[in-house]
Amino acid sequence: MPDYYDISDILMEDEAVSVVFHVGANGVGLLDPGTETNSVEKGAKIDLPFWLAHELCRRRAVSITIPSCFGQKMKKDVQADAACVDLGTRYPYFYEFGCKLFPLVGDKSMGPFLRHTFASRYKEMLSKSHTASLNAIPKFVLRLSKEEYQLFEAARSSMVEFKKWRVRDLGLMKTTIVGHKRKTDLH
Amino acid sequence: MYARRAAQLLQELSSCEEGQLPPYNGDKFDQVIRECEEHSRQFQSLIRDKDIETKNEDHYGSFIHHLSIIRNKRCLMAYMYKRAEVIQSYRWNVGRVLPREIQDKLNFSEQEYFKNYCSVIDSYMKDLDLDLTVDMVPPKDPYIRVRVLSEIGEVSLGDHAVSLTKDSFHFLRRTDAEPFISQGLMEEFIE
Numbered sequence: 001m002p003d004y005y006d007i008s009d010i011l012m013e014d015e016a017v018s019v020v021f022h023v024g025a026n027g028v029g030l031l032d033p034g035t036e037t038n039s040v041e042k043g044a045k046i047d048l049p050f051w052l053a054h055e056l057c058r059r060r061a062v063s064i065t066i067p068s069c070f071g072q073k074m075k076k077d078v079q080a081d082a083a084c085v086d087l088g089t090r091y092p093y094f095y096e097f098g099c100k101l102f103p104l105v106g107d108k109s110m111g112p113f114l115r116h117t118f119a120s121r122y123k124e125m126l127s128k129s130h131t132a133s134l135n136a137i138p139k140f141v142l143r144l145s146k147e148e149y150q151l152f153e154a155a156r157s158s159m160v161e162f163k164k165w166r167v168r169d170l171g172l173m174k175t176t177i178v179g180h181k182r183k184t185d186l187h
Numbered sequence: 188m189y190a191r192r193a194a195q196l197l198q199e200l201s202s203c204e205e206g207q208l209p210p211y212n213g214d215k216f217d218q219v220i221r222e223c224e225e226h227s228r229q230f231q232s233l234i235r236d237k238d239i240e241t242k243n244e245d246h247y248g249s250f251i252h253h254l255s256i257i258r259n260k261r262c263l264m265a266y267m268y269k270r271a272e273v274i275q276s277y278r279w280n281v282g283r284v285l286p287r288e289i290q291d292k293l294n295f296s297e298q299e300y301f302k303n304y305c306s307v308i309d310s311y312m313k314d315l316d317l318d319l320t321v322d323m324v325p326p327k328d329p330y331i332r333v334r335v336l337s338e339i340g341e342v343s344l345g346d347h348a349v350s351l352t353k354d355s356f357h358f359l360r361r362t363d364a365e366p367f368i369s370q371g372l373m374e375e376f377i378e
Contacts, residue, residue: 005268007200008201027245
């Protein structure tokens with residue numbers, strides 16, 4: 001579970017989602033750039049950061065619309081070729097964000113969609129991470145989301161350690177004192 | 188407003204490499220605190236003379252301001268916490284004395300924190316009579332060949348004194364040589 005001080009969790013919750021307000025709210029006009037009064041009208045459609053949308057949704061003040069990263073176009077892209085979808089630049093927190101959004105939106109197909117995307121991308125990532133060298137960054141790494149990147153790094157560093165282990169110098173510790181060899185009497 | 192600036196602070200921190208710190212951004216930190224005060228003022232004006240139970244527009248507006256303050260607090264706390272973690276790691280990786288470039292990145296209270304942390308570790312090690320900061324990686328060999336880079340002078344190591352003049356070679360115990368190596372005054376001589 002992400003903890004209070006986890007920076008990547010905090011940054012992930014800053015992602016914008018589009019919400020529709022069920023109630024009005026006074027004194028928060030800065031949230032809606034199009035408003036003239038210092039308040040948000042009931043029924044307004046606004047982009048809020050996820051941390052705000054999440055709390056308001058829990059109290060039924062807003063309802064969240066599914067963002068484009070989980071929409072129909074994305075589903076088509078994943079169907080076509082999951083490994084080519086560029087999550088790194090567009091949606092670096094794709095999986096965690098989806099997991100948090102899922103209970104609030106009530107779209108039952110989102111869970112299986114996330115799992116399917118991950119599974120399709122995993123195969124290529126697995127093979128590439130075990131063969132990648134430490135210095136060159138393959139172009140496909142830029143397409144990985146943050147969670148996938150952590151897995152990739154773990155695989156790459158474990159391969160490097162393995163190679164180091166294979167060619168390691170079996171340095172023997174030299175003893176300074178040579179003791180008397182005990183003769184064992186075998187009677 | 189609404190914690191965007193606080194998120195920028197954290198972006199700055201997370202874009203640095205692991206174990207490194209950006210310079211302490213006092214300006215942005217103060218701006219975030221001023222934003223919190225602004226949210227608090229708006230909150231006070233919205234709940235004044237109102238019945239807390241009625242869920243009208245003022246209630247939701249004040250709730251949004253309250254959430255923004257909590258969010259800003261979380262961002263600032265995470266900022267300080269992460270920096271404190273890295274400062275602690277400096278004692279173990281760099282040593283008791285921080286080089287100038289690192290000291291410039293810390294603000295005054297962080298430097299105080301580092302001093303206090305060092306003294307806590309030192310008093311603990313004195314109680315144990317054991318230096319915990321050497322041999323962070325288990326060594327293969329207790330002895331190590333070193334070359335002295337800058338003039339250190341006479342040092343007593345264990346039961347004998349060694350004269351550590353510049354560019355001299357010595358065969359020392361690893362635990363004795365490590366403090367000098369981490370400060371950059373000696374280097375390990377590898378054939």
